[in-house]
Amino acid sequence: MNLCSSAIAGPSSLLPHQWNPRPLPSPAIFPSPVCLKARPLLKAAATQQQNLGVLSPDDVSAGDPVVETLGGGVDSVNGDGFPTEGADEKVQDKEERDLSGRVKRRNKKKKEGEDESSGGRFEIRNGKEVFAENAYLVGVERKGDDTEQSFGIEESLKELSQLADTAGLAVVGSTYQKLSTPNPRTYIGSGKVAEIKSAIHALDVETVIFDDELSPGQLRNLEKAFGGDVRVCDRTALILDIFNQRAATHEAALQVALAQMEYQLPRLTRMWTHLERQAGGQVKGMGEKQIEVDKRILRTQIGVLKKELESVRKHRKQYRNRRTSVPVPVVSLVGYTNAGKSTLLNRLTGANVLAEDRLFATLDPTTRRVQTKNGKEFLLTDTVGFIQKLPTMLVAAFRATLEEISESSLLVHVVDISHPLADQQIDAVDSVLADLDVSLIPKLMVWNKVDRADNPEELRSEAEKRGDVVCLSALTGEGLEEFCDAVQEKLKDSMVWIEALVPFDKGELLSAIHQVGMVEWTEYTEKGTLIKAHVPLRFARLLTPMRQLCAS
Numbered sequence: 001m002n003l004c005s006s007a008i009a010g011p012s013s014l015l016p017h018q019w020n021p022r023p024l025p026s027p028a029i030f031p032s033p034v035c036l037k038a039r040p041l042l043k044a045a046a047t048q049q050q051n052l053g054v055l056s057p058d059d060v061s062a063g064d065p066v067v068e069t070l071g072g073g074v075d076s077v078n079g080d081g082f083p084t085e086g087a088d089e090k091v092q093d094k095e096e097r098d099l100s101g102r103v104k105r106r107n108k109k110k111k112e113g114e115d116e117s118s119g120g121r122f123e124i125r126n127g128k129e130v131f132a133e134n135a136y137l138v139g140v141e142r143k144g145d146d147t148e149q150s151f152g153i154e155e156s157l158k159e160l161s162q163l164a165d166t167a168g169l170a171v172v173g174s175t176y177q178k179l180s181t182p183n184p185r186t187y188i189g190s191g192k193v194a195e196i197k198s199a200i201h202a203l204d205v206e207t208v209i210f211d212d213e214l215s216p217g218q219l220r221n222l223e224k225a226f227g228g229d230v231r232v233c234d235r236t237a238l239i240l241d242i243f244n245q246r247a248a249t250h251e252a253a254l255q256v257a258l259a260q261m262e263y264q265l266p267r268l269t270r271m272w273t274h275l276e277r278q279a280g281g282q283v284k285g286m287g288e289k290q291i292e293v294d295k296r297i298l299r300t301q302i303g304v305l306k307k308e309l310e311s312v313r314k315h316r317k318q319y320r321n322r323r324t325s326v327p328v329p330v331v332s333l334v335g336y337t338n339a340g341k342s343t344l345l346n347r348l349t350g351a352n353v354l355a356e357d358r359l360f361a362t363l364d365p366t367t368r369r370v371q372t373k374n375g376k377e378f379l380l381t382d383t384v385g386f387i388q389k390l391p392t393m394l395v396a397a398f399r400a401t402l403e404e405i406s407e408s409s410l411l412v413h414v415v416d417i418s419h420p421l422a423d424q425q426i427d428a429v430d431s432v433l434a435d436l437d438v439s440l441i442p443k444l445m446v447w448n449k450v451d452r453a454d455n456p457e458e459l460r461s462e463a464e465k466r467g468d469v470v471c472l473s474a475l476t477g478e479g480l481e482e483f484c485d486a487v488q489e490k491l492k493d494s495m496v497w498i499e500a501l502v503p504f505d506k507g508e509l510l511s512a513i514h515q516v517g518m519v520e521w522t523e524y525t526e527k528g529t530l531i532k533a534h535v536p537l538r539f540a541r542l543l544t545p546m547r548q549l550c551a552s
């Protein structure tokens with residue numbers, strides 16, 4: 001897991017740090033937010049990333065103008081540590097600090113012994129050896145929170161466990177507590193803190209992950225309470241770290257870096273207080289000043305990243321506009337992570353997008369052309385998956401990518417109907433979509449993985465009754481034809497009705513109307529072909545002269 005290394009040790013450690021082989025306009029100084037100590041794993045995670053198999057521009061089929069993998073080249077983003085030099089070298093020998101100023105005392109003895117004891121904890125991922133740190137999960141169930149559709153604490157922890165696994169951690173245990181309000185100091189109660197402390201010793205835990213976002217103060221207090229040698233992080237940091245490991249294109253890397261910096265900004269508060277402690281309080285206020293300086297640097301970097309993302313966004317838009325002279329309707333696949341979106345895209349288009357039983361396999365959108373059996377065409381876009389408690393800064397940072405969604409003619413919501421929490425996942429996706437302001441775009445729901453469901457027959461008949469749902473299996477191919485028909489039918493909702501007289505020398509336009517529209521009537525006249533059809537709005541505009549010809 002690329003839970004980053006040591007970090008800030010003193011003022012001089014704020015040296016330009018290149019986290020990304022592709023240089024940013026201004027050097028980025030802040031690594032991954034989870035910020036755990038450096039391990040052999042770090043290297044493994046970085047190389048692992050390059051082996052993810054996510055499409056790079058080289059994978060793009062040269063011949064097809066609509067085939068695209070947006071973003072730049074394959075960048076590896078790792079959370080390498082910072083140079084550690086300057087004022088507190090002495091302290092540095094014994095301690096590591098992460099960005100929120102948390103101090104990690106290295107138990108050297110333990111570390112030395114670790115190499116011998118860690119024999120069974122290396123695992124092979126994507127052909128690379130990865131060190132699996134022991135992680136312990138902690139959740140809080142809110143008393144009196146009876147929201148029917150929300151994830152139960154056990155399910156939420158199960159999902160957290162999957163996230164930890166995706167990040168390369170070995171989950172060795174978990175616990176939760178029922179609370180009416182979380183403890184402002186330690187999130188959980190003191191009894192629970194003590195219980196976890198015992199588990200840490202008994203299970204040789206290195207990382208404790210909380211299922212909810214912790215405040216910087218809570219993070220610090222918990223680390224202190226657990227003994228300083230254990231790293232504490234939260235769900236948000238874990239998700240950011242997974243994204244960091246998986247960002248394979250320049251654009252994804254920029255977006256993740258932005259989200260990480262936004263996460264770090266409020267967590268810089270006590271980064272320099274160790275200097276005050278060292279000087280016996282004589283330089284009181286020095287830390288305060290430095291925090292302001294750091295915050296300013298970070299804000300500047302956030303601004304630079306936003307600008308660069310904006311230019312990537314513009315480029316993407318131009319590319320989209322140039323994509324084809326005939327505006328083929330764009331259909332976007334959205335849905336909970338692991339629902340089967342990429343598998344569906346691969347199945348329908350023969351694409352080779354990474355699809356695997358892990359969360360957040362896809363970060364970058366990929367678009368491919370789908371040709372249906374009845375000669376129709378549409379473009380299908382695979383997008384990043386959603387998750388409950390999705391960090392808001394991640395949604396904001398990925399807005400440029402998600403814009404792909406907001407400009408499509410149809411949203412296909414892919415649901416893993418075999419999942420016990422399918423309903424809750426649907427709600428989580430709907431709530432992210434509501435944030436993205438796409439309520440006006442027609443939607444079609446797909447119940448995927450029907451082959452794995454306990455009651456496929458029941459599901460099929462329920463889907464039929466509802467009319468707005470298609471049951472399918474992206475794996476076996478069942479229901480794909482019905483899916484394409486339903487897409488065509490739904491696309492009609494976003495099309496406009498035209499009547500046009502197409503001159504005989506514009507034969508290519510006629511076939512384009514047949515390809516991307518729904519033709520209801522054709523008649524050959526002396527002046528050309530009279531056609532009545534539903535066509536995509538942008539295409540209707542192209543046909544304006546011929547529509548006027550028809551009206552006259």
Ligand SMILES: Nc1nc2c(ncn2[C@@H]2O[C@H](COP(=O)(O)OP(=O)(O)OP(=O)(O)O)[C@@H](O)[C@H]2O)c(=O)[nH]1
Nearest residue numbers: 338339340341342343355356357360361362385474
């Ligand atoms: N049994 C079964 N498994 C499926 C089906 N569709 C997808 N899967 C499996 O589900 C897992 C996740 O599939 P992906 O296509 O990567 O899911 P995704 O929605 O793209 O996931 P993210 O990119 O993480 O958002 C893979 O192991 C697929 O083989 C299906 O119809 N039936």
Ligand SMILES: [Mg+2]
Nearest residue numbers: 341342361362
């Ligand atoms: Mg995917």
